[in-house]
Amino acid sequence: MVTLKDVAREAGVSPKTVSRVVNDDPAVNVKTREAVSEIIQRMHYVPDHAARMMRMSHSSVVGVMTDAVATTPYSVDIIRGAQSGLREQARTMLIANTDGDPKQEHEYWQVFRAHKVAGAVYATTYHRPVDLGAPDFERGIVLANCYSARRSHCSVVPDDEGGGYTQARHLIELGHRRIGIVSLSPVLRATVLRGAGYRTAFAESGLFYDPSLEVPGFVTRPDGGEDLVAYDAALGLLRRAERPTAIICGNDQIAVQVYAAAASLGLSVPEDLSVMGFDDMTIITHTLKPMLTSVALPYFEIGRIAVDLLARINGESEGPVPPQVLVPCPLIERHSCRQV
Amino acid sequence: MVTLKDVAREAGVSPKTVSRVVNDDPAVNVKTREAVSEIIQRMHYVPDHAARMMRMSHSSVVGVMTDAVATTPYSVDIIRGAQSGLREQARTMLIANTDGDPKQEHEYWQVFRAHKVAGAVYATTYHRPVDLGAPDFERGIVLANCYSARRSHCSVVPDDEGGGYTQARHLIELGHRRIGIVSLSPVLRATVLRGAGYRTAFAESGLFYDPSLEVPGFVTRPDGGEDLVAYDAALGLLRRAERPTAIICGNDQIAVQVYAAAASLGLSVPEDLSVMGFDDMTIITHTLKPMLTSVALPYFEIGRIAVDLLARINGESEGPVPPQVLVPCPLIERHSCRQV
DNA sequence: TGGCATATTGACATCGGTGTCACAACCTGA
DNA sequence: TCAGGTTGTGACACCGATGTCAATATGCCA
Numbered sequence: 001m002v003t004l005k006d007v008a009r010e011a012g013v014s015p016k017t018v019s020r021v022v023n024d025d026p027a028v029n030v031k032t033r034e035a036v037s038e039i040i041q042r043m044h045y046v047p048d049h050a051a052r053m054m055r056m057s058h059s060s061v062v063g064v065m066t067d068a069v070a071t072t073p074y075s076v077d078i079i080r081g082a083q084s085g086l087r088e089q090a091r092t093m094l095i096a097n098t099d100g101d102p103k104q105e106h107e108y109w110q111v112f113r114a115h116k117v118a119g120a121v122y123a124t125t126y127h128r129p130v131d132l133g134a135p136d137f138e139r140g141i142v143l144a145n146c147y148s149a150r151r152s153h154c155s156v157v158p159d160d161e162g163g164g165y166t167q168a169r170h171l172i173e174l175g176h177r178r179i180g181i182v183s184l185s186p187v188l189r190a191t192v193l194r195g196a197g198y199r200t201a202f203a204e205s206g207l208f209y210d211p212s213l214e215v216p217g218f219v220t221r222p223d224g225g226e227d228l229v230a231y232d233a234a235l236g237l238l239r240r241a242e243r244p245t246a247i248i249c250g251n252d253q254i255a256v257q258v259y260a261a262a263a264s265l266g267l268s269v270p271e272d273l274s275v276m277g278f279d280d281m282t283i284i285t286h287t288l289k290p291m292l293t294s295v296a297l298p299y300f301e302i303g304r305i306a307v308d309l310l311a312r313i314n315g316e317s318e319g320p321v322p323p324q325v326l327v328p329c330p331l332i333e334r335h336s337c338r339q340v
Numbered sequence: 341m342v343t344l345k346d347v348a349r350e351a352g353v354s355p356k357t358v359s360r361v362v363n364d365d366p367a368v369n370v371k372t373r374e375a376v377s378e379i380i381q382r383m384h385y386v387p388d389h390a391a392r393m394m395r396m397s398h399s400s401v402v403g404v405m406t407d408a409v410a411t412t413p414y415s416v417d418i419i420r421g422a423q424s425g426l427r428e429q430a431r432t433m434l435i436a437n438t439d440g441d442p443k444q445e446h447e448y449w450q451v452f453r454a455h456k457v458a459g460a461v462y463a464t465t466y467h468r469p470v471d472l473g474a475p476d477f478e479r480g481i482v483l484a485n486c487y488s489a490r491r492s493h494c495s496v497v498p499d500d501e502g503g504g505y506t507q508a509r510h511l512i513e514l515g516h517r518r519i520g521i522v523s524l525s526p527v528l529r530a531t532v533l534r535g536a537g538y539r540t541a542f543a544e545s546g547l548f549y550d551p552s553l554e555v556p557g558f559v560t561r562p563d564g565g566e567d568l569v570a571y572d573a574a575l576g577l578l579r580r581a582e583r584p585t586a587i588i589c590g591n592d593q594i595a596v597q598v599y600a601a602a603a604s605l606g607l608s609v610p611e612d613l614s615v616m617g618f619d620d621m622t623i624i625t626h627t628l629k630p631m632l633t634s635v636a637l638p639y640f641e642i643g644r645i646a647v648d649l650l651a652r653i654n655g656e657s658e659g660p661v662p663p664q665v666l667v668p669c670p671l672i673e674r675h676s677c678r679q680v
Numbered sequence: 681t682g683g684c685a686t687a688t689t690g691a692c693a694t695c696g697g698t699g700t701c702a703c704a705a706c707c708t709g710a
Numbered sequence: 711t712c713a714g715g716t717t718g719t720g721a722c723a724c725c726g727a728t729g730t731c732a733a734t735a736t737g738c739c740a
Contacts, residue, residue: 001397001456001696003695003696003697004696004697004698005696005697013719013720014719014720014721015696015697015698015720016697016698016699016719016720016721017718017719017720019697019698020698020718020719022697023698027717027718027719028718028719029717029718029719032718032719044476046450046453046454047454047696047697048394048454048456048695048696048697049390049454049455049456050389050390050391050393050394050399050455050456050695050696050697051390051394051695051696051697051698051725052696052697052698053390053697053725054388054390054391054394054695054696054697054724054725054726054727055696055697055698055699055724055725056697056698056725057341057725059390061434076416079435079437080437083435083436083437087444092434092435092436092451092455093434093435093436094401094432094433094434094435095419095423095432095433095434095435096423096432096433097419097420097423104427110386111432113386114386114387114388114389115389115390115432116341116388116389116390136384228626228627231629253623253626253627256596256624256627256628257627257629259600260599260600260603260628260629263600263603263604264603281623283593283621283623283624284596284623284624284627286568286593287568287593287596287597287624288596288600289571289597289600341726343725343726343727344726344727344728345726345727353689353690354689354690354691355690355726355727355728356689356690356691356727356728356729357688357689357690359727359728360688360689360728362727363728367687367688367689368688368689369687369688369689372688372689387726387727388725388726388727390725390726390727391695391725391726391727391728392726392727392728393695393727394694394695394696394697394725394726394727395694395695395726395727395728395729396695396727396728397695
């Protein structure tokens with residue numbers, strides 16, 4: 001391990017001067033700087049993070065704690081977004097996956113403290129309220145894809161209500177008047193919020209919101225698991241006397257089953273039925289034929305904004321720190337919806 | 341920040357003694373240990389990672405470098421597997437996502453050096469050869485889901501050949517004799533390896549391998565992107581005079597389109613056609629009706645084994661260090677294949 | 681009781697950087 | 711010519727832990 005002192009000796013200057021060069025301190029003579037820089041390069045010197053951190057009593061690492069971000073595959077984009085933002089801040093990321101286990105969570109807060117991380121992002125798989133308890137962690141915390149029931153931390157969440165509105169609004173603009181909905185489990189916050197969005201869009205256009213046209217695509221088993229019943233749900237809707245001309249899906253998986261149900265009745269998408277997804281999981285949206293129009297969950301953005309907020313909380317960058325940031329869910333048009 | 345000294349003062353002992361307690365040094369009187377432990381708890385003391393690391397000149401952090409693990413969603417399970425293994429080793433994970441950019445990659449090797457990480461895992465999205473160049477990084481490196489063309493590092497990769505064998509073998513055992521294959525892009529290593537697996541299984545059973553029954557489900561566009569053409573590929577196979585009774589898919593996305601193609605011809609799965617996926621992306625396998633039988637890519641295991649190997653390389657645990665570990669791809673039986 | 685092994689504890693230096701402050705060399709303007 | 715300012719550099723202490731080694735207390739045996 002080559003140290004500051006080694007470089008200093010080689011360059012014939014004091015360690016402090018090398019330190020200045022490394023940190024771009026302007027109070028160094030240009031010639032000295034160049035000479036030292038050259039030697040740093042030649043010797044492959046890299047400043048020791050530990051020593052620096054110890055002296056400065058905080059690190060350039062940000063902790064990211066997640067429950068089980070891998071469960072819904074794309075929520076891992078929160079991590080990618082965070083990484084992207086941290087890279088610009090010249091920071092790095094210490095990651096902790098807790099599997100939702102409070103014991104692990106507590107341990108990792110300790111780890112974060114031990115590492116003197118500059119702050120933490122707490123990200124969840126599903127948009128939901130969380131209660132962090134008192135993690136005795138002094139630095140800033142930003143919640144991503146979740147929010148504090150006690151409003152104790154600021155949060156970055158998808159605008160599910162807006163997303164629901166966007167789904168409905170787009171179909172209405174295409175001329176649809178009978179719109180079925182195969183929704184997620186009613187206990188999810190997303191379902192409630194999007195429902196509000198649908199109603200707003202319907203009301204705006206003077207459409208009647210018919211509750212019988214909204215059926216769940218997932219049902220919760222007694223053991224807590226979920227069964228995907230969208231196929232039968234969609235069949236039910238499509239067999240009604242007045243068949244809906246479009247179906248809004250709670251997520252893209254539901255759309256897969258809606259496609260299959262339509263096919264089984266000899267209906268084709270989008271000629272006989274428009275289908276609108278949610279989540280924009282490319283693995284599904286690009287795979288279905290025709291490719292699925294969907295509303296995206298802006299995970300990448302959420303991660304990015306979370307670390308930007310963190311920098312503001314820590315006073316390292318300018319800007320306001322709103323208690324909650326709603327990130328819009330953009331419409332991704334493909335070929336599963338048509339004008340009627 | 342409460343330090344060792346603070347605890348020592350409070351306990352009326354020397355800092356060194358507190359250090360001994362923290363590190364479970366047996367040379368401490370039981371009564372002293374208990375008293376000090378109690379005060380550590382009460383004061384919420386957490387040892388400073390930086391100071392410890394500096395003194396010991398290595399850290400308990402492992403670096404994980406990835407190209408773009410989020411692209412194929414489930415390859416993120418490599419990360420989860422690694423995390424799970426590291427947790428048992430009482431280590432943590434510094435993560436670096438390079439987007440495949442060599443400049444970022446070089447930067448992150450420097451970051452790893454600066455952090456004095458105990459070792460590194462280099463994970464890729466696709467099973468492929470890599471050339472790490474000379475990352476001037478002194479600690480151990482293990483490749484996950486990729487391997488060194490120059491055999492300079494040890495690697496953990498899925499047994500694609502075995503996976504292909506498993507796919508074919510299972511169908512053969514169910515009595516299928518005409519088996520179509522809708523494969524991945526022929527340039528992928530996985531395609532080549534699995535092809536070898538199919539042939540072995542066919543040969544074993546005295547089946548004739550008919551190249552005309554293997555068609556690509558993806559085609560590469562001039563711009564390098566890929567188009568999913570499995571629907572038409574499957575139609576082609578299913579319209580042949582002697583229709584195959586089963587189709588092996590290069591991944592689960594292909595299976596989605598095979599299902600759709602079968603439906604469009606009025607064929608049902610599995611009565612008229614057995615379908616076998618690959619990757620076991622639950623988001624697809626659980627969504628299709630009937631649920632898809634598939635062969636899993638053991639990403640979680642790969643990540644886990646990689647960090648175990650790393651510990652061996654660093655001499656922290658016992659066991660051999662093979663140059664390459666092939667991780668089996670297990671068959672996950674669901675309902676898309678039937679006996680004929 | 682003296683001598684020696686063992687158990688327990690602490691003083692001190694050290695790891696690799698950076699903050700503080702002093703100091704020398706060089707300007708500037710009166 | 712000299713006070714006062716600016717620029718560039720280095721000496722030294724210190725961040726919070728641990729390794730080394732010495733010091734003290736205790737126990738045991740002859």
